[in-house]
Amino acid sequence: MAIRQPEADEAARIREVVENSMTTSFTLSPGQIGAVTDEQFADDAVAERLGDENTVFRVAETGAEIEGEAIAGVVEGRLEGDRGEVNWLFVDPEHRGRGIGTELYETVTETLRDRGAETLCVTVLEANTEGHGFVERFDLEHADDRRVDIADESLVKYVYAEPDVDADLPSDSTDADVSEDEFPEAEAEDGSLTMTDVGQTVYIDRDEPESGTAASFYVTYEDADLTEQYGFYCANCGSLDISMDNMDRLECGDCGNAHAERSGEAYDESYL
Structure with a gap:
């Protein structure tokens, strides 16, 4: 397995990985997943990430153990001043169980540290029922919540940070705290x-x-x-x-809002 920066013409495969991962692990409707994927990982969004010197965008490419070579995972982080933030991490369900998620996480956090990040935080959409357990394995704590607008959807992000670190999000400056x-x-x-x-x-x-x-x-x-x-x-x-x-x-019973239990038992260790 190789971790590398993707090419702009690989955006379609990146979207496929993201959509497959979200379909398996997120309590969002197919329409919501498609909208988030199309907005956040459209061709121009991928190109913008690749051209931003403060963004760390990496993919995991499988090798000979799987027929052919394919992008199996995606991670994106951003540096703002002395703060590093991991915003997205996806592993295609067909490729889980090989340590790809861990490799991607360690790569992006080490790169952010090398570029000057003194502290790190990770944001996970509330609907990502398996991602929370994955992040907690790295000794990060749920420190804050943020409501964000993505693809015309108002969603909540959980912010995970190192203990005793202020979890204010530098790269989500337009987000408002979840308030009364x-x-x-x-x-x-x-x-x-x-x-x-x-x-x-x-x-x-x-x-x-x-x-x-x-x-x-x-x-x-x-x-x-x-x-x-x-x-x-x-x-x-x-x-x-x-x-x-x-x-x-x-x-x-009034609006149909539904819930998927998140617990230690629900956590899928195949991310690691």
Whole structure:
């Protein structure tokens, strides 16, 4: 396997890898995946990355162990001042289990360090149910959330950073923090976010997000101390009508926002 910078005319294969990986590992609809792929890895977007001296864009190319040679993985990172940020990492499902993800991650982070990065962070779309576990294997911690607009979709990125490092994102300067404005129908009350359901006030724990296809779900409690769980809140429409199946998957009864459980058991070690 070789890690190298791609050529501009390889954009079509890069998009194929990205789409295959997202289809396997992301809780997004096919339409959402296609839109994100087409925007972020279009021919001109790939060419722009290759021409940007602050961007590290690499692909993994398989060798003789697989018939022919093919791009099997993609990674992109960016340097802003003394901060390095890994934004995207994809491995084609057919090529997983060979350490490609680890090789790509180590290559991009080492390159960013060599170029002057003193600290590193990694952003992972909330909908990437397997990517979170992969990042946590490198001793990074979930430090912050950012809401970003990609292909006309409002999506949430989890920010993973080294312990005790400020997770502010230099290359996402247009992104806004996930704030009270992202909680429809909720009201601020003495520093808490509350909802009223059939005459009962419940409290939303913003520190307990669960990934959803349209927006996050949040655990709700009956008391301000967050000790007695009430249920869940949908940040897409503001509903408390959330059901859970026997696989611990959530679904909003009002808007259809759905959830795929992310846990240590769900993590796919074939990324490494």
